[in-house]
Amino acid sequence: MVHLLYVCCVCLFYFPIHTYFHAGFNSLYLYRRWYRCFTTLSSYSFDNGHVERKDDLSLDHFRSQYDGKGPVLLGKLAESWPARTKWSMQQLVHDYGEVTFRISQRSPKKIIMKLKDYVSYMELQHDEDPLYIFDDKFGESAPALLEDYRVPHLFQEDLFDVLDYEQRPAFRWFIIGPERSGASWHVDPGLTSAWNTLLCGRKRWALYPPGRVPGGVTVHVSAEDGDVDIDTPTSLQWWLDIYPHLAEHEKPLECTQLPGETIFVPSGWWHCVLNLETTVAVTQNFVNQSNFEHVCLDMAPGHCHKGVCRAGLLAVPGKSVRDMENHPPGTITLNHNDMTRTEERLKGSGSVRASNSESQYSSFEFSDVDKSLENQVFSYDIGFLSQFLEKEKDHYTSVWSPTNPIGQREAREWLRRLWVLKPELRGLIWKGACLAINVDKWYACLEEIRACHSLPAPSEDEKLPVGTGSNPVFIVSDNVIKINAEGGLGYSAHGLGTELEFYDLLRKVGSPLVNHIPEIIASGFLVYEDGVYRTVPWNGKGMPDVLAKYYPLELSYANSCFPLGLWSKQQFGMDGSAESSNRPIWPYMVTRKCKGDIFAHVSNAKYPFITPSTWGIITRT
Structure with a gap:
């Protein structure tokens, strides 16, 4: 069947365009724009498609x-x-x-x-x-x-x-x-x-x-945060x-x-x-x-898997797609021109038509590729797509893509609620949480901390971290286990050191605030080496051996009371180095659970004028 749209478009190339313009001037580009403003589709013929x-x-x-x-x-x-x-x-x-x-x-x-x-x-x-x-x-x-x-x-x-x-x-x-x-x-x-x-x-x-x-469409995938942007007519x-x-x-x-x-x-x-x-x-x-696992995968930070999910094997670094002379059903030829350091682009070449009788997915052929991807066939199967998650990324704390339809904390809260409210789906929910927030890694950390300090085992309801905050936090029985992961090792180590210094200061001065903060049960560092987690207890005093090589301080200072506390950080500018920022070392703290609401909920509901910066001013005064 010849569609009316096809006929109209063909006419653009043969119609005497100059009749619509001054003598001696014509423009197919301008005529097409004018045509899009005034064409009618009312007689567009119906077919079964x-x-x-x-x-x-x-x-x-x-x-x-x-x-x-x-x-x-x-x-x-x-x-x-x-x-x-x-x-x-x-x-x-x-x-x-x-x-x-x-x-x-x-x-x-x-x-x-x-x-x-x-x-x-x-x-x-x-x-x-x-x-x-x-x-x-x-x-x-x-x-x-x-x-x-x-x-x-x-x-x-x-x-x-x-x-x-x-x-x-x-x-x-x-x-x-x-x-x-x-x-x-x-x-x-x-x-x-x-x-x-x-x-x-x-x-x-x-x-x-x-x-x-699709042909005529260009996909942009940011290598920094996985943001997906589409240029399309x-x-x-x-x-x-x-x-x-x-x-x-x-x-x-x-x-x-x-x-x-x-x-x-x-x-x-x-x-x-x-x-x-x-x-x-x-x-x-x-x-x-x-589609649950696909939605969870799309939440995870990183550009490789987002490019793969949205546009085939786009975001696999250093790969090019070879044009194929013959296009069998289910194959596609892609164009990787104009790549930049922070952005990869893909233009659809219009090389395949799918039908219900054919494979639903496209396959790809590569030249100069790794053994693992050679002759790889694209599949929308979650097992295939999850291969392209960047393994070095921490999905819990990495930058969240602006194109994600849900915020990072809301996503964690969503998974937590699903876990509690839909126990019949826990096998599926666990798989999705592993993709979105690395829950398998953080649960392994929890188990090591629990074993070291003889804490009770989590119940089935307690196996996912709570959704609030920027760090993995597990509530197990009457205990709260917080793993400091945000900002890398330097940032998180100073975070723990400052908390421990603050608690110690309240006790020293006999502040009444001590009756309104949770009791500290344990603290330390979790280290991952040679495929094994080990726990190094630390109370904030002195420089622990596990960090000494990253913080080469004078011995007299290293033996001071709180070398990683807030005062020391301000005095000596110990912000952590790039060398140590991504080390598999995580500070942790175990406290007794207490009654109350989290600050984010309280400030938003009762004190909307309080922001993190104003809260800092209030607490310092």
Whole structure:
């Protein structure tokens, strides 16, 4: 079938453009921009596409055939929704015309607009990239909208629902867009899966499987923090200028979504959406057992695995992809041009078309690669993807990527709550926590500290660290075990030394504060050497042998009371060196658990004007 969009785009190359400009001047570039403003898609022909269409499925059938495997269009899931009749443009303006909604645009600046004003804009605009409502806070501004639909039974498992609404990442959106608007190529945040139900209008979808970068799209992955940024044409521009030039085997999976239909987009799948008419839709992202480990992997700091998950074997350092003369099904040719030290880029070459009868994933061939990656086939399997985690990174304390949909502390709190509230999933949760926060390493540290100081064994509920704070903290029975890991050895050693000096000072001066701080049971250093953890107890006085080679101090000073305390640090500038910052040595402290709330909760709830800097002033005075 020859699509109307294809015909229109071909016309761009043969139409007498000079008739639209002054004599002697013409510009294909300007004409294309003008065309995107005024073209119409109303007669865009419908076809069955390549995405399977199914009526309502059983949960078992969905999980075995589609969840984590491929997209599917589902009918009958929204038949009983009030939104099927209430979400017409006329009725929405009547009910919510004065309500402001968030507007999506290709800019970090967010704007809001009353619905009645937005509808007026839609009817009059001829923008090259029309604005559309894409509001994740609609449940707050128009809570009645939440009563007009319900999550389909296939997607009701959402492991983020153990978090409070304020803590969880954005997960549901109310969407209104005019003809020619749409969502450009992207992978959903955090490698979550999504469902999208259309209430009116028609949407055209294009999808590629994980690891398959669409033609015309460039992926940037920061080598510093794993931040993933995508350069992509607008949805309309891609369909008009790029899609017609793709060979048949390079084209994406496609479908046209009709009113009442729900599309499922699995974790990691690239997708692009074009509104063929004015559309109204609702969509939600979710984490379930199928994509849980992928979501946890995407949280972990580092650029290698993020590049691999989002764009194939992009971020493997020092590797290049060899162009292949023949492109068998499931293979892809990638371009690694213009690499820089802190950023790696990948341009999709449009080299493969996936279908339900073919492999869902792309394979890669390399030249000049390590033995471990030679002839490696890309797979979205978590075992394959987790190979690319940077082993030297401490996932608990390293810089969190700005593209992570959830904060670092919120992620730890999420895993902790899941562990306690969903004991039937603990095997899966443990695997995810190992990927996201290295919980296996910190639990091994806990076991060594516990054995050294004859502490009770943790119960099943106590095997994950609590979510608050910047360091791994375990609550075991009546004890709190804190492992200082933030900032490297120098920073964390001074942190422990300062705490021990502070506790000693309170006792020496007989301060009444001593009755309001937890009792110290033990402290010291945990050392990892030759694959074995060992504990070196230390009370803060004198320089421990395990640190002496990193802090070559005068003997008289080294024998002073608290050589790593706050006063000594200020006096001698002992900040720790780069040589020692990444050593596998972690200070720790064991205290008695006491009643009360953590400072972060107290200051945020009761004293919002107190910041870490003002707290320092208050405590010093």
